[in-house]
Amino acid sequence: MTRRTRSLLGAVAAVTVAAAALTGCSSGNNSTDSASSGGVVHLTFTNWDNGMQTLVNTWNKENPKIQVKLIKPSGTGYTLYNKLITDNSAGTNPDLTEVEYQALPMMVSNKVVVPIDKYVTNLSNFSKSTLSQVQFEGKTYGVPQNVCPLVFFYRKDLLAKDGITTPPATWDEFAKDAAIVHKANPKQYLMNFDASSPEWFAGLAQQAGANWWTTSGDTWSVNIDDAATQKVASYWQNLLDQGVIAPGPSWSTQWNTDMNSGNILGWVSGQWAPNQLPTIAPDTAGDWVAAPVPAWTAGDQTIGTWGGEVEAVTANSKHPAEAAKFANWMNNTKEGINLLIKNVQVFPAAQKYQSLPALQTPPPFMKNQPDYNTLMKQLASNVRGFDIWGPNANITFNSYSDAFGKAVQNHTSFVDALKTVQTDTVSDMKKTGYKVK
Amino acid sequence: MLLVAPAVLLLVLFTFAPAVYAFVLSVLKVQVTGGLLGTSTAQVFAGFENYVDTLADPEFWDSLGRMLIIAVIGVPATLFFATLFALCLDANRARLTGIWRLAIFLPYAVPGVIASLLWGFLYLPATSPIGGQFIDYFGNTGIFFAVANVATWGVIGFNMVVLFTAVRAIPKEIFDAAQIDGASELQIALRIKLPMIAPALSMVALFSVIGALQLFNEPTTLKPLTNAISSTWVPLMRVYSDAFVNNNIYGGAASAFTLLVMTVAATVLVNVIGNRISKRSAR
Numbered sequence: 001m002t003r004r005t006r007s008l009l010g011a012v013a014a015v016t017v018a019a020a021a022l023t024g025c026s027s028g029n030n031s032t033d034s035a036s037s038g039g040v041v042h043l044t045f046t047n048w049d050n051g052m053q054t055l056v057n058t059w060n061k062e063n064p065k066i067q068v069k070l071i072k073p074s075g076t077g078y079t080l081y082n083k084l085i086t087d088n089s090a091g092t093n094p095d096l097t098e099v100e101y102q103a104l105p106m107m108v109s110n111k112v113v114v115p116i117d118k119y120v121t122n123l124s125n126f127s128k129s130t131l132s133q134v135q136f137e138g139k140t141y142g143v144p145q146n147v148c149p150l151v152f153f154y155r156k157d158l159l160a161k162d163g164i165t166t167p168p169a170t171w172d173e174f175a176k177d178a179a180i181v182h183k184a185n186p187k188q189y190l191m192n193f194d195a196s197s198p199e200w201f202a203g204l205a206q207q208a209g210a211n212w213w214t215t216s217g218d219t220w221s222v223n224i225d226d227a228a229t230q231k232v233a234s235y236w237q238n239l240l241d242q243g244v245i246a247p248g249p250s251w252s253t254q255w256n257t258d259m260n261s262g263n264i265l266g267w268v269s270g271q272w273a274p275n276q277l278p279t280i281a282p283d284t285a286g287d288w289v290a291a292p293v294p295a296w297t298a299g300d301q302t303i304g305t306w307g308g309e310v311e312a313v314t315a316n317s318k319h320p321a322e323a324a325k326f327a328n329w330m331n332n333t334k335e336g337i338n339l340l341i342k343n344v345q346v347f348p349a350a351q352k353y354q355s356l357p358a359l360q361t362p363p364p365f366m367k368n369q370p371d372y373n374t375l376m377k378q379l380a381s382n383v384r385g386f387d388i389w390g391p392n393a394n395i396t397f398n399s400y401s402d403a404f405g406k407a408v409q410n411h412t413s414f415v416d417a418l419k420t421v422q423t424d425t426v427s428d429m430k431k432t433g434y435k436v437k
Numbered sequence: 438m439l440l441v442a443p444a445v446l447l448l449v450l451f452t453f454a455p456a457v458y459a460f461v462l463s464v465l466k467v468q469v470t471g472g473l474l475g476t477s478t479a480q481v482f483a484g485f486e487n488y489v490d491t492l493a494d495p496e497f498w499d500s501l502g503r504m505l506i507i508a509v510i511g512v513p514a515t516l517f518f519a520t521l522f523a524l525c526l527d528a529n530r531a532r533l534t535g536i537w538r539l540a541i542f543l544p545y546a547v548p549g550v551i552a553s554l555l556w557g558f559l560y561l562p563a564t565s566p567i568g569g570q571f572i573d574y575f576g577n578t579g580i581f582f583a584v585a586n587v588a589t590w591g592v593i594g595f596n597m598v599v600l601f602t603a604v605r606a607i608p609k610e611i612f613d614a615a616q617i618d619g620a621s622e623l624q625i626a627l628r629i630k631l632p633m634i635a636p637a638l639s640m641v642a643l644f645s646v647i648g649a650l651q652l653f654n655e656p657t658t659l660k661p662l663t664n665a666i667s668s669t670w671v672p673l674m675r676v677y678s679d680a681f682v683n684n685n686i687y688g689g690a691a692s693a694f695t696l697l698v699m700t701v702a703a704t705v706l707v708n709v710i711g712n713r714i715s716k717r718s719a720r
Contacts, residue, residue, distance in 0.1 A: 082681045106684070109474040136474055195664050218473040252662045257563035391474055398668055398682050405664035409577065428683075433469035 639711025
């Protein structure tokens with residue numbers, strides 16, 4: 001599941017990775033050299049999800065000829081992706097790695113991952129919209145793992161104290177609720193505006209109907225500051241100006257403390273949140289309830305996404321066939337997906353397996369909501385993403401964090417910040433040589 | 438000649454070679470041609486394009502400005518407190534100096550990243566025992582003091598030890614003579630000890646200035662806690678974010694090389710000033 005653990009640890013790891021990348025040593029990730037001994041193929045697999053080891057153990061027990069070694073990366077998200085790009089030229093990447101959907105185009109354009117069409121034949125288990133996230137120019141890069149719709153998590157117990165008994169159905173209601181919560185107790189906020197999580201904001205823009213990147217032939221159009229996204233930006237700026245939501249970034253000590261102590265009562269997050277909340281707000285297990293993200297117009301069920309990932313075979317792998325086989329087993333067979341649901345709490349991308357009995361049990365953190373995964377299934381079917389993620393979404397995301405962080409800090413216009421993100425993205429694409437309309 | 442060969446070899450290998458490599462990278466760039474996702478991507482010669490980009494970017498100069506503000510707060514504070522501690526510990530009436538010396542030195546032994554994490558807890562309203570609920574440590578002005586404080590806190594101890602050692606090296610007879618002449622403890626400290634440790638002071642100043650140029654750990658670790666710190670807040674953060682977030686190792690190399698030139702210039706400048714001061718005080 002997506003893990004932008006933009007936590008303090010992340011910062012520590014970032015520094016470590018920087019050091020490692022600078023000196024050119026990538027300890028631990030280079031094992032393809034000692035590949036096959038005695039007919040046994042040894043694969044390395046980079047993945048940061050909690051619970052993945054159990055899955056690997058099961059595979060290793062059942063497949064003595066293809067042994068997988070799980071490697072926890074020293075950084076997640078873009079820290080990992082940039083390391084993968086750097087290590088790619090050194091030839092030291094693992095055989096298999098997890099990549100979030102939004103970073104896959106960047107991995108493809110840097111030739112870090114290879115197509116798997118040769119090795120995997122049953123991709124018809126996935127929906128067209130899921131496959132569009134991993135297929136570019138007619139080739140499939142990796143096996144999709146999960147669908148991560150945006151979900152509104154809220155503290156039912158605390159909202160009830162303020163007289164709010166049903167979750168907000170529209171963003172208008174959300175704004176009203178935010179005002180009620182903050183008025184009842186000035187220390188409390190319904191949510192925070194997260195300038196540090198670009199994927200979150202992208203998900204909200206998706207819901208509003210934005211399409212940040214589109215293509216025709218090999219020409220790109222970039223529309224980050226379109227009307228839909230501006231609507232989202234202005235909406236949140238308005239809430240911030242009224243002071244009814246908190247201005248601080250998520251994944252910080254402050255935020256964790258506020259989430260745990262009940263000063264922040266809600267979180268528009270991804271389907272994966274119940275796998276993260278135990279570290280963020282350990283004392284609140286069972287207190288949160290998941291609901292659909294508020295809609296722009298009542299009754300509209302469109303939902304954006306936050307994260308979701310694909311297991312991709314790297315260009316450095318000497319055993320792409322075996323690596324693809326493992327990726328496919330994990331994400332596209334009943335056994336693999338059952339293990340993923342139980343251990344990593346994914347909502348599977350493979351449509352064929354979206355009604356497995358294992359999904360009738362909620363994640364441990366959501367034990368009070370037995371129909372948790374039924375809701376996820378409903379939300380997953382209403383997901384609307386961008387046509388394609390840009391080849392430099394990293395620039396876009398970094399620019400979002402800087403521009404929106406600055407706007408929150410200085411109380412300046414979010415719409416202007418959006419323009420900065422658009423300009424940064426386009427100028428980088430042009431500079432690198434992409435055709436941009 | 439032969440005797441310095443190993444030293445020269447090491448210097449070339451570990452100082453000049455990386456600098457040359459960084460320079461080579463800085464005049465290259467990646468060019469994508471053809472295909473939606475750039476199926477033919479190549480490294481091409483860019484001339485001084487990356488340097489022009491760096492120097493023409495207002496954010497680069499802003500980041501230098503922010504670094505200077507922190508240096509203006511942090512360097513004098515480091516010098517002042519390090520000198521004060523050194524002189525206090527050397528005072529005749531000071532007791533348990535060994536323990537205090539260790540206590541003052543201790544922060545230096547704490548890695549910068551960990552120190553920043555600890556200070557982060559102290560600054561944030563939700564966890565602050567030092568008034569974070571009332572003082573906005575991450576405000577537009579506060580942030581400079583917050584960062585400078587962490588950086589200064591970490592290096593005062595080390596600089597204090599350097600200065601303390603210099604004070605201790607002064608012959609005791611001079612103090613005795615001054616005492617017989619009726620000089621007070623304070624007068625001895627200000628009129629005798631301080632001028633005599635001027636060379637050490639200029640060295641400590643040099644360390645502090647170079648330390649300011651290398652500012653990275655503290656703001657980077659504090660960044661996830663606040664919107665006040667951007668990914669290009671100080672020059673080294675920009676180099677890092679170019680090279681490892683934006684995947685533009687060439688632009689990063691150009692910024693890094695520009696900074697290298699600036700660092701060498703600053704070092705020479707501080708050295709020249711320091712030498713003048715110590716020469717004057719020696720007269």
